[in-house]
Amino acid sequence: MKEVSERERDLPSTIIEKLTRIAAENKETLSLSIGEPDFNLPRPLVRELKKIVRKHKQNNLNHYTSGQGIPELREAIARKLHKENKIKVSADEVLVTAGSQQALFAGFLSALDPGEEVILSNPGYLGYIPAIELVNGVPSYVPLKEEEKFVINPDLIKKAVTKKTRIILLNTPSNPTGTVLSKKILEEIADIAVDKDLFVFSDEAYEKLIYDGKKHISIGCFNGMKDYVLTFHTFSKSYALCGFRLGYAAGQQKMIDAMEKSTHYMSLCAPHVSQLLGVKALTLHPKYIEKMRKEYDQRRIFIVKRLNEMGLPTVKPEGAFYTFSNISEYNKNSFAFANALLKTEKVAVVPGTEFGSEGEGYIRLSYATEYAKIEKAMHRLERFLKKH
Ligand SMILES: Cc1ncc(COP(=O)(O)O)c(C=O)c1O
Missing domain, CATH: 3.40.640.10 (Type I PLP-dependent aspartate aminotransferase-like (Major domain))
Known part of the structure; x- marks a missing residue:
């Protein structure tokens, strides 16, 4: 039978999709990998x-x-x-x-x-x-x-x-x-x-x-x-x-x-x-967006503080809902780091290499996730780092 095209074979399948599936299948997994708002539709x-x-x-x-x-x-x-x-x-x-x-x-x-x-x-x-x-x-x-x-x-x-x-x-x-x-x-x-x-x-x-x-x-x-x-x-x-x-x-x-x-x-x-x-x-009252933005902001302040405290240098992001944290002290290989974190502590993050070769030594964490879940994930991440 004819193979799929070379172009299609070369197309990378995203790790995020796999992580999303793992997180959905395993209720214990805390996902900081997804890049979409966790809010419901504004009323x-x-x-x-x-x-x-x-x-x-x-x-x-x-x-x-x-x-x-x-x-x-x-x-x-x-x-x-x-x-x-x-x-x-x-x-x-x-x-x-x-x-x-x-x-x-x-x-x-x-x-x-x-x-x-x-x-x-x-x-x-x-x-x-x-x-x-x-x-x-x-x-x-x-x-x-x-x-x-x-x-x-x-x-x-x-x-x-x-x-x-x-x-x-x-x-x-x-x-x-x-x-x-x-x-x-x-x-x-x-x-x-x-x-x-x-x-x-x-x-x-x-x-x-x-x-x-x-x-x-x-x-x-x-x-x-x-x-x-x-x-x-x-x-x-x-x-x-x-x-x-x-x-x-x-x-x-x-x-x-x-x-x-x-x-x-x-x-x-x-x-x-x-x-x-x-x-x-487009005519939605700005208060609905502001409510979400404020919530993201709270999470951002918390997550950046926690990551820096536990030894993962993290530049304070000024926009969007991600942090890009340096893990190179612990593991030079961001894929191996993310994989081990998922396996041992059931926390899903995205290896920096998903975003290009310069992302090696970093992980991306999304704070489009409830505050309580982020708190729990930070606790597990800290425990993971202590063992490494
Ligand atoms: C920077 C950036 N551009 C574009 C998109 C695509 O968004 P959509 O196709 O949902 O409009 C995304 C989605 O994550 C994104 O992060």
Whole structure:
């Protein structure tokens, strides 16, 4: 029988999925591995969902929408981007997708010819590299350093640019390090993009999960950047809507049109019910998001303190809901560390190498988990370290 394609065989299966399964099957396991909010849908969204379903005929719920997304959602997104991100785009310059992962994939498909390069941080979100490689693009890594608080260095970006570079990929606040990029750094990167005529893909999935009075800045809002920047957002993290699969990209018309064509051949459209719910989510009172953000913040302060106290140096994350902790004193191999922790103490964390080679010697812990569970997990982790 014919084998699956080489491309598919080379595609890594994520350890996170395996860990999630182990945690679900074994009730004793405490999982700090999952990257999705542990909160329920905010109440007004539950009410809206019921209303949408009640009026399913009127809403044409069992029908496809246009590939680009329903006009009222794209208009609401354009308004939101203008008001909150200071990005000026029309509703036509917005593409609604089944999660931002799909938008990113469509972006790579639309911007890259085979062999062209994407500059990105290492470590970085694990969804990037396979998506780049699936379209025969080439990742070009800029290492992040713990002593620089995992902030990407624009000089290294400049050095990494070759004739084949097409995209600089940014993620702020970042997964897995929780780093928030400052206006100064973003301005330097914007200058490089203009100077070298490159796209900037700005993944802002965690834009609303930000702490210590830091501000999220979208590189797409800078003067003259509209032709260069594609901004990627999701409803998954801010609104706890992961399972509804809703995200979007915004930017110059040519790219949005190209991306619309490719998403059409992937999913035809984003789920209709989710798009209608998305309109409501964008007008959700900020108190609902603030409640979740505050809870994450409390957990963040606790987990960072505990990790540092027990001897796992941990940079305080300024955004998202992850810590990236240095385990190299205990074990140089992050996979072996995570595996032993899971086996002996039933605590699931993600080996840093899942996020790139520079993640060796680190583990990622998610605090999108109840406080009490985090407390228990920290206790078990400390016990584990004492035995090593
Ligand atoms: C940085 C980042 N970007 C994009 C995504 C994809 O999110 P979604 O496809 O749910 O919008 C994730 C998910 O974890 C993420 O961490």
